[in-house]
Amino acid sequence: MNRPETRLPVEDLNIIVAGQGGDGSLTVINLLATVLQQSGLKVYTERDVLSRIKGGLTSATLRAFKGDRYCIGGHIDLLMAFDPDAIEKRAKQLAAGSIVIYDNSGGDIREGLLDPDVRVYGAPFARQAVKSFRRDLFKNSIGFAVAGRALGLADDFMRATFERRFARSGPQNLKYNLDALALGLALADELGMSAGHGLYEIVPTERHQRLLITGNDAAAFGFLAAGGRFFAGYPITPSTDVMEWLDKYIADFGGVVRQAEDELSAINMALGAALTGVRTMTATSGPGLSLMQEGIGQAGAAEIPLVVIDVQRGGPSTGLPTKPEQSDFDLMIFGGHGEFTRAVLAPGSTEDCFYLTALATELSQRYQMPIYVALDQALGQNSASVEPFDFSRVTVDNRPRYSAGEVAQRDIYKRYAFTENGVSPYTIPGTPDGMWLVTGNEHDEFGHVSAAPGNRKKQMDKRASKLVSMVPDLPRAGRYGDPTAKIGFIGVGLTYGTILEAMEALADHGIATQYFQPKTVWPVLDETLEFIASCDRVYVVEYNSTAQLAKLFVREGADGSKIENVLKYDGAVLQISELVAEVLSHEVAHYEREVNAA
Amino acid sequence: MTTTFTPSRPYWCAGCGDYGVLQALENGLRQLGIAAHEALVVAGIGCSGSLQNNLSCYGYHTLHGRVLPSCTGAKLANPELTVIGVGGDGDGYAIGGGHFMHTLKRNPSITYIVMNNATYGLTKGQPSPTSLNGFENNVEEDLDPVLLGLSMPGSTFLARGYTGQPAQLTRLVVEALRHAEAGKGFAYLEVLSPCVTYNDTYREWRTAVFDVEQDATYDPNDRAAVFARLLQCRAERRLPIGLLYRNEHPALESVALRKDNGPAALVDIDSALLKPRYEKLMQSLMR
DSSP states (O other): OOOGGGOEEOSEEEEEEEEETTSOHHHHHHHHHHHHHHTTOEEEEEEEOOSSSSOSEEEEEEEEESSOOOSOOSSEEEEEESSHHHHHHHGGGEEEEEEEEEEOTTOOOOTTSSOTTSEEEEEOHHHHHHHHHSSGGGHHHHHHHHHHHHHTOOHHHHHHHHHHHHGGGOHHHHHHHHHHHHHHHHHHHHTTOOTTOSSEEOOOOOSSOOEEEEHHHHHHHHHHHTTEEEEEEOOOTTTHHHHHHHHHHGGGGTOEEEEOSSHHHHHHHHHHHHTTTOEEEEEEOHHHHHHHHHHHHHHHHHTOOEEEEEEEEEOSTTOEEEEEOOOOHHHHHHOSSSOOOOEEEOOOSHHHHHHHHHHHHHHHHHHTSEEEEEEEHHHHHOEEEEOOOOGGGOOOOOTTBOOHHHHHTOSBOOTTOOOTTSOOOBOOTTOTTOOOEEESSOBOTTSOBOOOHHHHHHHHHHHHHHHHHTGGGSOOOEEEEOTTOSEEEEOOTTHHHHHHHHHHHHHHTTOOEEEEEOSEEESOOHHHHHHHHHOSEEEEEESSSSOHHHHHHHHTTOOGGGEEEEEOOSSSOOOHHHHHHHHHHHHHHHHHHHHHHO | OOBOOOOOOOOOOTTOTHHHHHHHHHHHHHHTTOOGGGEEEEEOSSGGGGGGGGSSSEEEEOOTTOHHHHHHHHHHHOTTSEEEEEEEHIIIIIITHHHHHHHHHHOOSOEEEEEEOSSBTTTTSBOOTTSOTTGGGOOSOOOOHHHHHHTOTTOOEEEEEETTSHHHHHHHHHHHHHHHHTTOOOEEEEEEOOBTTTBOOHHHHHHHEEEGGGOTTOOTTOHHHHHHHHHHHHHTTOEEEEEEEEOOOOOHHHHHSOTTOOOGGGSOOOHHHHHHHHHHHHHHHBO
C-alpha cells in the first residue's frame, strides 16, 4: 500500500465499522469522525444498532466530504469488521478498489467472498488485545490504528485524538488505549501500511471549527437557547438522548430535568410545570407518544404551552425501536380525543433541529398550545458537522404573559378571555390578583366549568382561531434545485439528504427537479399547496406505508393526481440510488405514456 | 384591586363529606396565613375534583389520576409555591395508583388530600380500590394506602382524618400544610369522606374509627410499631385516624434541584443576556 504518488484529497469518503454489539464500532466511528472533522472535512455518521446492550450485528457508518451532504453515500471505501459476518452482509456494496480491514482472530474470511479487486487485510485485533490487556475490550483501538494508517492519518494525529478522547476516562484507561494504538500501529507495519503513507491526504486544521452533533442534541440545545428550563421525560429509544443532553447542561442555566415513572407522569409533570410559567418540553418516541396523547389534548384544551419532540421510530406497537419511520404524523396531527389546536414542525437537517425546536419553544408560549417537533430515528441519532448555531436568530419574548403590574392595572382579569387572535394573556401562580382556574373541561372566560352551548362554541372557535393567527409566525419551507422545474420533491426528516443527492443524480440524467422541504407540516400552509400546483408531478417521499403526508396535502386541497408516492417502511435506509431508480422508472413510464398518447 | 374569578359554590350532595374537607382546607390556609395567590390547588377528576373551584387560589383541574405528577412538576418548577393536590380514591389509588407510590418514593414538599369515600360517586357507585370486598359485587380486597405508604422508605407524613371529626381534621390539614411548607416532603392526608348517595358509611365509620392521638402508647415515629398496629386495626376492622406516621427524609426539591438555583419558573431567560453563555457551551462542544 505504499503508494504516496496516489494520495488524494478526500472528496467523498464512506467508512463502515461493523461487528457484534459491544465490539466498539461506534467508538471507532466517533474517533474517525473527530479526526476527519478536524481535518477540515464535514462528516455525517449513522448507526445501525439493535435494541439491546450487547450482541447482534451492528454497524456505524461515516461519510467525510467536501461541500454539503446530509446522508450516507452509496458506496463503501473502507470496511472495518470485528466480525466476518459483517463482511458477508456488506459484500455486495464493496466495489473494486475498496479496502476491507478485519479481525481474523476467529479465522480468515472464506475464499471468493469478495471481488478480487477489493484489498483485504486481516489482523488479530481481539487476540492481540487479550494477549496484552487480558480482555478484548481494547481491540477497537487496535483496529482504529490500522484503519488510520490505511486512510493516511499521521500517527501523532491519532495519538493526540486519543489523548483528548480518553482523558476524561482516567489515566489507566488512557494508557491502555494508547498502548492498544501502538500495538495497532505495529500490526499496520506488519501489513505493509507504513507511517506517512495511506490512501488520502488528511491534514489536521484548526481554521474551521464546527459542531459534530446529532439531531436530538441539536433539538435539546434549541430548547435551552429559547429559554426552555423544564423537561420531564421517560427513557425510550430513540429519543432518550434529548433528556440526557439537557440533564447535562440545563441546571447550569437554572433549569430542571426530571425522569418520571412513565410517560403519563412525564407529560403531566410537564403540564404542571408549564403552568408556573417555565418553558417546558418533553420528548418521546413510539409507544410513549401514544401514552401522552391525553396529556397533549389537555394542553390543547386548557391552553398550556408545551413542546413535544417525537423522534419517530418503526411502529405500530413496540415495532422497530431502533429504526426510523415517519408514521406518527397522523397521530401528531389528528391524535387525541376531541378536537384541539396543535402545530407540527418538521426539521430536515440537523441545523433545523436546533432552530425549529427553539421556534417551537417560543411559539408554544406565544400561542399557549402544544407544538410538536417531528424528528425520526435517523435525523435524531445520526450526527453531522454543522456550522455554529446563531443564537441571535432565537427569539425569547414573554408576551402574552401579564406581570403583577399589568394585572394591577386592570379592573378584571379573565384567564380565557376572548380576544381577536384567540390568545388570552396568562399569569403565573404567585402573581397577586392574577388567580385563574385552568381546566380541560369546557370552561368560560374565567375558567369555570361550563357546558353552556353559546360559550362552548365560542371557546372552541377561540382555540381553533390560534391556528390561523399563528400562520405568519410558522416556519416556511426550504427550497432547493431548479425553481422552474416541473418535477418536484417533498420530504422531511431523514429523506432530506437523500432527496438532495438524488436530485444531483437526476440532473445528470437530464431531469431537472426542485425540492420543497416543508418545515411546518401542520397546519398545511398555502405555500405547500401552491408548490404542488406549480409542478407537473411531485414525488412525496415518506417513511411510512400509508402516505400520511401526501394524503394530508390532498385532504387540504392539493391535486392528488400530481402526487407520486415514494414509500419506505422496511426499517432500512433509503439509498440514493433506490430513490433515483424509482423516479427514473416513473418518469420513463410517464414519458412513454405521453409519446403513445401523441 | 383586580377582580378575577369568583369561587363557585360546591355542587356536592347535601351531607357529602367533601364539604368538611373544603372547610378544613380553608381553615388551614387561613391559620397558616397562606395567601390565595401563593397557592396552586391541583384537583383530579371525580366529585372531589371540583374543590379548587370553591377556593380563590390558583386552581388546576388536571386529568383523571394525574394530580401527583402535575403537583410534582409545579413544585419542581417553582418550590416557592404552596402546592396542594386534592382528589378521590379512584383518582389517587386506581387510575393514578402508580403515581401515588412514586410520589411517596420521591417525597416532594406538596400536600395531598385524598377524599376517600370507597366508591366512584360521580359515575354512580362502582367499587373503588378502597371498597370492601362484597360492596357492589366487589370481589377484591380493599387497599389500605397508609400501609402502602409505610412500605415506602421515602414516606415522611402519613395521616388520616374523618369528616365526622372536623376539629381534628382541621388540625391534620394544618399539620400537613406545615410539613410541606417547611420543605420536609410529601404530606399525605387521607380523609374518610362518605358519599351519602352511593356508599353512605357514616354509621360504620363513626364506630370504626380509632383515634391514635387518644392513645398515649402510639408512637408515629416507629415504623415497625405503626405497621403492626395498623395490621391489628385491620384485623379488628377498625380505621385508625390521626397523624399515623412521621419520618425525616430529604425532600425531592432539596436533592433534585441545584442548590444555588432559584425557581426555574422565575429564572431570567433573556436571550441577549444569556447569549455569551450559550456561545461558551457551544464552544465546549466543538471539535
